[in-house]
Amino acid sequence: VQRMVLDNQELILNRLKDIRKTSIRQMNQTRFYIVENSKSIVRVNLFVGGLPPQLSPEEYTNILKDELTIKTNVVSVSHVYQAQGAVVLEISCFSEAERIYMLVKDTTVNDKPLNVVVIPEVMASKIPQNCCPLLVFVNPKSGGLKGRDLLYSFRKLLNPHQVFELTNGGPLPGFHTFSKVPSFRVLVCGGDGTVGWVLGALEEIRHKLVCSEPSVAILPLGTGNDLGRVLRWGAGYSGEDPYSILVSVDEADDVLMDRWTILLDADEPAEGAENGIAEPEPPKIVQMNNYCGFGIDAELSLDFHHAREEEPGKFNSRFHNKGVYVKVGLQKISHTRNLHKDIKLQVDQHEVELPSIEGLIFINIPSWGSGADLWGSESDNRFEKPRIDDGLLEVVGVTGVVHMGQVQGGFRSGIRIAQGSYFRVTLLKAIPVQVDGEPWIQAPGQIIISAAGPKVHMLKKSKQKQKKIGS
Incomplete structure (x- = not known):
């Protein structure tokens, strides 16, 4: 990933035209964002899952010391999810974050492979009061190749940090990322089993969310899709424009459902x-x-x-x-x-x-x-x-x-x-x-x-x- 800073007078369109001369693919993947003009502090958050459940923060730290040889002077455990066997690491050194990220992918604890996700920092205080962001979960294994295609499409249409791949860490990294957001909605792309997975994770973590009862929409990718049918999302995704799906989610009606x-x-x-x-x-x-x-x-x-x-x-x-x-x-x-x-x-x-x-x-x-x-x-x-x-x-x-x-x-x-x-x-x-x-x-x-x-x-x-x- 390359990071470039535009000059004060530089036009975004001109920069895109320059990038297009080199690569159309690179132009499509380019994202622009605004940051505050303040002294930057190095802080990388990594979600590490697959650990043994129901351990103390000290026990998790000891496992990470043994398995990943983490440097405690630049790495600390900021959040612990004991029931799910997961922690969030806060790292103040880019090279150490990169080393841990690569090492976790090849590490097993009690014969169970660990998983790791880079967690973006959401500045909840900067979100307008009338804004209700969308948290998207996609199961790329659902619906043949359609799940994978939707993952790419939604990452283009939305901020990529809003879109989470469920095969990497499950729903918990996404809910942790949005834990301080005062109001948000959820879109689950998958079959009824995937929807149940996300709803179960929400039930387990809702007490740690500022928005404890987000409303959930469904883009049905499974075989039966009975819940998607009842909520009018259809019998299954058949290639509709992803943008129109986002509009439908925005206009959808909130209903209650028993579990x-x-x-x-x-x-x-x-x-x-x-x-x-x-x-x-x-x-x-x-x-x-x-x-x-x-x-x-x-x-x-x-x-x-x-x-x-x-x-x-x-x-x-x-x-x-x-x-x-x-x-x-x-x-x-x-x-x-x-x-x-x-x-x-x-x-x-x-x-x-x-x-x-x-x-x-x-x-x-x-x-x-x-x-x-x-x-x-x-x-x-x-x-x-x-x-x-x-x-x-x-x-x-x-x-x-x-x-x-x-x-x-x-x-x-x-x-x-x-x-x-x-x-x-x-x-x-x-x-x-x-x-x-x-x-x-x-x-x-x-x-x-x-x-x-x-x-x-x-x-x-x-x-x-x-x-x-x-x-």
């Missing part, structure tokens, strides 16, 4: 304890935004997940991914199960008798399986009309793969079972479970689903015509 906590407490002990003695598996907590499925729905997700792990290079388009879902679904058509005999359900302290089903699904948003309306639109005096901010989940059953296909084709709805705010599910045997598309086999035991913390602020694309694109 849910799922406590998984297995009764059976886990294998692999010391001396061959089995130990109880500790309770596990996961967060849910969209839906949670038990049985056939989760089994299909699990088969898809295994297929993607075997050949990840083939899963780079929504069309191929949906084709794999259809294939694994066809293989399950003739299978018969009795899920209702393997599960007990309690809703708001009341036992609920389950019908004969193969899949049980808890839905928070009115879109499931790439846009299907599982609950249905028919009026029903037994239940309230579902909303994403009503503090309620809808419980629906499906009888098998054929029923699921009919729901996704718009020919049928699921079997309405219950609606409530607190659920206890008892698993009598190990069955497949999926939360927001992430599947696994859950051992027998108790599962409790309840509302999680405050509702999150989401951005819903406005129905009004965009007015700012031509201005």
Whole structure:
């Protein structure tokens, strides 16, 4: 990176013309910014992640001394994120910052590679009161090559320091950079899993943000994109002008959405304890935004997940991914199960008798399986009309793969079972479970689903015509 200072009378356009004579690419990458005419102080901030969690600042400093041989006279730990196993280093020497940056990339601690991000200094006091900057997260692995292209496009349209690549350190470096900004919005470019990742990180760090409840917009790059559909951002990105996307985010409406906590407490002990003695598996907590499925729905997700792990290079388009879902679904058509005999359900302290089903699904948003309306639109005096901010989940059953296909084709709805705010599910045997598309086999035991913390602020694309694109 080259840094040049313009003369007081020099025109920016003339400098750009001179650079263009040498290289058009260099001209496109040139950025101009204003700095205060004051004595400069060398201060480089590096975010270092991948460290062991829940250590003290002194323990992190000792690890960095051992692994990176940091010079404590020019390097200090300015922030510690214990739960995430990350620190921010403040360095007063450019050469030492460069050395640490390069060394971290080749360093592992407890067999886990470290990651490093240069953190820009945001002068929050200089931001106008009516200004609401945009923090952009891009998952370059989502949407084939579209994620990577969007990363470059947004870095051209915005200050590059506003745009963060999620594969390098996750969402935390971005939230740390904006931690002192009084008001900002977030744009997440990725699938529903990426959105859940960012919302989970926001929940963990919101107490350290001046703007503790930023509103979140979605540019859907995944396969299902159910949350993006509900918030009117569409079924998936198909090459729209990135500038028009930024305008849509600016004009979007703020809405609230429930999030849910799922406590998984297995009764059976886990294998692999010391001396061959089995130990109880500790309770596990996961967060849910969209839906949670038990049985056939989760089994299909699990088969898809295994297929993607075997050949990840083939899963780079929504069309191929949906084709794999259809294939694994066809293989399950003739299978018969009795899920209702393997599960007990309690809703708001009341036992609920389950019908004969193969899949049980808890839905928070009115879109499931790439846009299907599982609950249905028919009026029903037994239940309230579902909303994403009503503090309620809808419980629906499906009888098998054929029923699921009919729901996704718009020919049928699921079997309405219950609606409530607190659920206890008892698993009598190990069955497949999926939360927001992430599947696994859950051992027998108790599962409790309840509302999680405050509702999150989401951005819903406005129905009004965009007015700012031509201005």
